[in-house]
Amino acid sequence: MEEEEQGEGREEEEKAEESVSEPAEKADDERTDEKSTESETRREGKEGESGSGSEESEEEEKDDGGGEEDAGQMMASREEKMARLRELHRRRLEARQLNHREVVEEDRRSKLPANWESRQRKVEWEEEDEKARQEAEAAGEDYEREKMMKTSASELERLQRKKKKNPDPGFTDYAQAQLRKYERLTKHIQPDMEAYQEQKLEMGADFYPGVNSLTHGGAGKVSKEALERMTQDLAKQVEKRSKFSRRRPHADNQDVDYINDRNMRFNRKAARYYDKYTAEIKQNLERGTAI
Structure with a gap:
């Protein structure tokens, strides 16, 4: 009986050892499997890193090329x-x-006289004509004769x-002479027509005064500009008159057909218009062949 009990105990111990050894072996197998999977994942990771590195290098090269172009x-x-900018x-x-x-x-042009251009053209024409x-x-x-042949009929x-x-018809009577002057x-x-029209609109019916007009004194007042213009024109007349107030030279070899200065001026005016008709009569009288 004791031997049977000892045999059963040994069998139970062996079963226990087997039950203990089996999980240990399974654990060892699992560890080896885990190690193999880790090594495979590491290998794949290295390969992936190497591939991604090559792709990144290619992209960097492309970026460098694009940057140079930009x-x-x-x-x-x-x-x-x-x-x-330099051109501007x-x-x-x-x-x-x-x-x-x-x-x-x-x-420079503003400082020149008012009729400078016309005077310059006249001087140039005179120089060409003299040449x-x-x-x-x-x-x-x-x-x-050559000048007339080169001048056109229209000119x-x-x-x-x-x-x-504006021909001078000569002296007829004092009224005509005064009008001409x-x-x-x-x-x-x-006249300043714009100022004239403005004043006409402003005054209305009083612009032309009549027997019933009440405006007096202030109407028709002359502006300062008009007075200045009239003063300048009067000064020009005085200057022009002073140039013609010089004494005319007397020709000693001229025929004396007058009794005083007034008669001399009258004979000169008459000769201006009638000499072309009386020249032949005078010559006949001088020769003594007049009929």
């Missing part, structure tokens, strides 16, 4: 902008110089009309 474009655009500065400097030149020229006259005389030609007609525009003196004084 930098080149930026430099080109900057140079283009600087060139445009050049144009501004040129415009400033031209404006200054025009201002100086305008100031052509000298050339014609040196060639032995008649300058007046000659214009000159004739200019001469006949008045027209000559007031030819350069032109």
Whole structure:
């Protein structure tokens, strides 16, 4: 009995040992499996890192190339902008110089007399005319004849009309002489039509006063500008009259057909209009062949 009990105890111990050893073996197998999986994951991670690293390097290379292209474009655009800026500065400097030149020229023209251009044209024409006259005389030609041949008919007609525009009919009576002098003196004084119309609208019916008009004194007041214009015109008349107040020279070899200065002036005026008709009669009287 004791031996059977000892045998059963041994069997139970062996079963217990087997039950204990089996989980240990399973644990060892699980550890080995875990180690193998970890090694595989590490290997895969390294491979993935190497692949991603190559991709990142390729992307970095691409980024570097794109950055260089962008930098080149930026430099080109900057140079283009600087060139445009230099061109604008050049144009501004040129415009400033031209404006200054025009201002100086305008100031010079403003300081010239009012009729400077017409006087300059007249002087140039006289110089050209004198030069052509000298050339014609040196060639032995008649300058007046050559001049008329080169002048157009329309130009000659214009000159004739200019001469006949305001002919002097001579003395007829004092009223006509006074009217002619008045027209000559007031030819350069032109009325201000704008001021005339404004005053006409402002005064209304009182602009033309009648027997029932009550306005007196203040109506029709002359402006300071008009007075100044009249003063300047009177000063010009005095200056012009002073130039013609010089004594005329006396010709000793001229025929004396007058008894005093007044009669001399009358004979001169009469000769101006009638000499072309009486020249032959005078010659016949001098020769003694008059009938």
